[in-house]
Amino acid sequence: MSDQGDVAGKRIGELLAEAGLTEILPGDFSLRVKEAKRALMGRLYELLQLRSNDLESRSVAHSIGTLRHVERTLGGEPPASATVPDQKS
Numbered sequence: 001m002s003d004q005g006d007v008a009g010k011r012i013g014e015l016l017a018e019a020g021l022t023e024i025l026p027g028d029f030s031l032r033v034k035e036a037k038r039a040l041m042g043r044l045y046e047l048l049q050l051r052s053n054d055l056e057s058r059s060v061a062h063s064i065g066t067l068r069h070v071e072r073t074l075g076g077e078p079p080a081s082a083t084v085p086d087q088k089s
Contacts, residue, residue: 030074037067 040060047057 030071033067033070033074037064037071040064040067 040063044057044060044064047053047060
């Protein structure tokens with residue numbers, strides 16, 4: 001790896017550590033995603049009650065959607081279509 005690659009890799013590691021992502025055990029990641037989603041839902045509720053800051057509301061809503069995608073990808077939550085049983089008999 002080049003010196004530039006080493007520097008970039010070190011910087012990425014520093015950012016992950018700063019965000020607390022290097023300290024998450026694999027089994028705890030799903031829990032952390034759920035906690036983050038719960039916090040974002042609370043913030044979105046606050047923003048909607050205030051009826052202000054439309055840009056932040058959209059950003060928070062987008063983040064919630066991204067966390068849902070992460071959950072589905074990791075198997076923490078089934079896709080929405082899989083949660084509704086097919087009752088056509």
